[in-house]
Amino acid sequence: MGQKPSITIQDVAKAAGVSVSTVSRVLNDKDDVAEATYEKVQHTIAEMGYTSNLAAKSLRSHRTNTIGVVALDLNDPFAIQVLLGINRAIRELGYDLILYASGERKKSTYAAWEQRHVSQINGSVADGVIIVTPAAVTFPTTFPLVAIDPHSGDTDYPAVIATNREGAQGVMEYLIGLGHQRIGFIAGREHLKSAQQRLRGYRESLQKAKIALYPELIRQGDYRRETGYRCAKELLDLPNPPTAIFAANDESAIGTIEAARDAGLRIPDDLSVVGFDNMPGTTDITPALTTVEQPMNEMGYAATEILINLMEGKSLNDRAHIMPTKLIIRDSCRAIT
Amino acid sequence: MGQKPSITIQDVAKAAGVSVSTVSRVLNDKDDVAEATYEKVQHTIAEMGYTSNLAAKSLRSHRTNTIGVVALDLNDPFAIQVLLGINRAIRELGYDLILYASGERKKSTYAAWEQRHVSQINGSVADGVIIVTPAAVTFPTTFPLVAIDPHSGDTDYPAVIATNREGAQGVMEYLIGLGHQRIGFIAGREHLKSAQQRLRGYRESLQKAKIALYPELIRQGDYRRETGYRCAKELLDLPNPPTAIFAANDESAIGTIEAARDAGLRIPDDLSVVGFDNMPGTTDITPALTTVEQPMNEMGYAATEILINLMEGKSLNDRAHIMPTKLIIRDSCRAIT
DNA sequence: CTGTTAGCGCCTTCAC
DNA sequence: GTGAAGGCGCTAACAG
Numbered sequence: 001m002g003q004k005p006s007i008t009i010q011d012v013a014k015a016a017g018v019s020v021s022t023v024s025r026v027l028n029d030k031d032d033v034a035e036a037t038y039e040k041v042q043h044t045i046a047e048m049g050y051t052s053n054l055a056a057k058s059l060r061s062h063r064t065n066t067i068g069v070v071a072l073d074l075n076d077p078f079a080i081q082v083l084l085g086i087n088r089a090i091r092e093l094g095y096d097l098i099l100y101a102s103g104e105r106k107k108s109t110y111a112a113w114e115q116r117h118v119s120q121i122n123g124s125v126a127d128g129v130i131i132v133t134p135a136a137v138t139f140p141t142t143f144p145l146v147a148i149d150p151h152s153g154d155t156d157y158p159a160v161i162a163t164n165r166e167g168a169q170g171v172m173e174y175l176i177g178l179g180h181q182r183i184g185f186i187a188g189r190e191h192l193k194s195a196q197q198r199l200r201g202y203r204e205s206l207q208k209a210k211i212a213l214y215p216e217l218i219r220q221g222d223y224r225r226e227t228g229y230r231c232a233k234e235l236l237d238l239p240n241p242p243t244a245i246f247a248a249n250d251e252s253a254i255g256t257i258e259a260a261r262d263a264g265l266r267i268p269d270d271l272s273v274v275g276f277d278n279m280p281g282t283t284d285i286t287p288a289l290t291t292v293e294q295p296m297n298e299m300g301y302a303a304t305e306i307l308i309n310l311m312e313g314k315s316l317n318d319r320a321h322i323m324p325t326k327l328i329i330r331d332s333c334r335a336i337t
Numbered sequence: 338m339g340q341k342p343s344i345t346i347q348d349v350a351k352a353a354g355v356s357v358s359t360v361s362r363v364l365n366d367k368d369d370v371a372e373a374t375y376e377k378v379q380h381t382i383a384e385m386g387y388t389s390n391l392a393a394k395s396l397r398s399h400r401t402n403t404i405g406v407v408a409l410d411l412n413d414p415f416a417i418q419v420l421l422g423i424n425r426a427i428r429e430l431g432y433d434l435i436l437y438a439s440g441e442r443k444k445s446t447y448a449a450w451e452q453r454h455v456s457q458i459n460g461s462v463a464d465g466v467i468i469v470t471p472a473a474v475t476f477p478t479t480f481p482l483v484a485i486d487p488h489s490g491d492t493d494y495p496a497v498i499a500t501n502r503e504g505a506q507g508v509m510e511y512l513i514g515l516g517h518q519r520i521g522f523i524a525g526r527e528h529l530k531s532a533q534q535r536l537r538g539y540r541e542s543l544q545k546a547k548i549a550l551y552p553e554l555i556r557q558g559d560y561r562r563e564t565g566y567r568c569a570k571e572l573l574d575l576p577n578p579p580t581a582i583f584a585a586n587d588e589s590a591i592g593t594i595e596a597a598r599d600a601g602l603r604i605p606d607d608l609s610v611v612g613f614d615n616m617p618g619t620t621d622i623t624p625a626l627t628t629v630e631q632p633m634n635e636m637g638y639a640a641t642e643i644l645i646n647l648m649e650g651k652s653l654n655d656r657a658h659i660m661p662t663k664l665i666i667r668d669s670c671r672a673i674t
Numbered sequence: 675c676t677g678t679t680a681g682c683g684c685c686t687t688c689a690c
Numbered sequence: 691g692t693g694a695a696g697g698c699g700c701t702a703a704c705a706g
Contacts, residue, residue, distance in 0.1 A: 056683035393699035
């Protein structure tokens with residue numbers, strides 16, 4: 001690491017002929033600095049191209065003005081969308097954003113990785129963290145933390161989540177209204193509350209419509225496209241395949257469409273498909289995907305707001321912040337004739 | 338910020354009945370620690386749920402084992418793809434990733450924002466940084482830095498870039514071979530080398546084919562979809578509109594397709610469209626987009642490798658790392674009859 | 675093998 | 691209004 005030592009506050013002080021404390025004062029916009037000194041220091045700072053050392057600063061001041069985000073897998077479009085919402089929020093609210101990713105490969109160590117990073121970030125380079133679709137149930141930190149699309153179970157952090165169950169029910173009513181009786185379901189990441197609630201919506205709607213639930217029509221996916229493909233294939237290979245497939249998210253739905261295509265089926269003529277999330281791009285695919293809109297961007301935004309409130313010591317009304325979903329009907333479904 | 342003070346290395350030391358240096362040793366896996374002490378310390382660490390303070394650590398050790406990425410606008414799919422490549426690299430090479438984004442709104446301050454963050458990150462929370470499509474020409478840092486898709490002009494940092502000119506030429510030869518003579522061009526972000534090289538390829542191919550270059554057929558875009566839409570609209574409103582439009586990237590091409598559709602034109606029957614980048618999703622749109630593949634993921638990977646070499650003090654062979662492009666012919670073009 | 679001693683760069687009382 | 695001194699949590703010599 002043979003870099004030239006970067007220039008410090010000391011160098012600036014010397015060059016400006018003042019003490020480090022004075023430089024620090026102008027750096028932090030303290031009021032009790034003489035106009036003239038302020039100008040002079042400001043000038044030398046610019047001249048020398050000085051920027052303060054983030055590490056030293058936060059070590060001392062215990063405040064960084066940046067919020068952390070930990071997202072295990074950036075490969076996930078959901079995470080990306082949420083990130084864009086967070087990005088929008090910090091911009092408006094005057095914070096910086098620091099994202100940690102490391103893409104642990106082994107599923108078994110996901111939770112440990114998350115925990116390590118959350119506590120590492122907190123109190124050092126960020127004042128609080130947002131964690132996207134966490135694998136861990138609990139986090140060893142005394143700092144503000146909010147989850148987006150949380151883990152199921154008895155978590156101890158506030159969370160932002162959509163009305164997944166209701167969204168799924170909307171889909172099922174629509175499909176059933178179209179005359180479908182054999183409806184396949186590709187479930188999402190097993191331990192996420194969202195996935196469980198969507199499955200629950202599927203089940204309850206079936207029951208409500210007095211349609212028998214066939215376990216073989218439910219496949220365990222994980223929100224990823226490849227898995228969606230595999231699950232759909234299994235479903236379509238069934239002796240008595242479904243006439244419609246409800247995939248727990250758009251990625252899985254796209255995998256489903258690919259599988260159907262590879263099996264020589266036309267959509268929606270031979271098979272109806274519904275997704276969940278309303279990812280950008282789902283309009284562009286052929287046929288345009290019927291799906292459930294989940295306000296991912298807004299979820300990121302809301303989480304940021306909540307986190308900032310927490311950081312400022314305010315307490316929140318509810319542990320869970322619920323965001324609405326909405327059925328978006330496009331061209332991937334068709335009535336049974 | 339009324340958090341409980343987080344537990345420090347001192348607390349651990351006291352609890353384990355050793356000195357802080359010993360704790361530090363086991364933390365950093367130094368070899369000269371007695372088996373028994375190691376165990377004991379490790380145990381109390383786990384028990385107390387201690388994690389080291391990142392800021393303090395890097396302040397002292399001048400080494401963070403993480404690489405920084407600054408990307409101004411996460412809204413850019415190119416940046417996202419690159420990020421995925423970087424993510425893959427750090428995973429394999431054993432580094433962590435820290436992304437800075439802040440989405441400055443005013444174009445005029447882009448460069449300043451980038452510069453501020455680059456120098457703030459470097460030497461404090463990261464050992465080097467990758468900057469994606471920089472707006473700044475120069476950076477005030479003595480730390481390793483590499484750019485992806487750099488700014489044009491006399492930059493002083495190493496860069497990873499694709500064969501943009503050749504890629505554009507490939508498109509033009511294809512289009513001309515199809516019989517097109519009036520070919521519109523929607524240019525990319527003005528100051529990026531990539532944009533300039535693509536434009537250059539467009540020009541040179543025209544010249545080589547002895548086709549006159551009409552300035553009104555060239556529009557200044559900026560790689561964004563909305564701008565692509567607007568430019569395409571202008572092109573199509575021309576008294577003598579082009580029969581084909583070559584957009585400098587896929588986003589612009591999608592904007593173009595939307596504009597054509599809104600103008601009641603069918604693609605490829607009434608208008609041929611070509612993009613650049615081969616973004617995921619361009620297969621799914623209708624018609625599937627003919628485009629140029631740019632190995633974005635690999636570019637991110639390569640930049641990471643280069644950066645790590647730099648961090649380890651190795652010198653590189655070339656300032657520019659060139660990545661190949663490849664024409665991908667799909668369904669958005671048609672021969673003139 | 676382990677403890678003691680210096681700081682890393684910065685901010686913050688406290689004097690002047 | 692400004693400087694001097696102490697310490698944030700940690701690592702890296704240096705002794706023992």
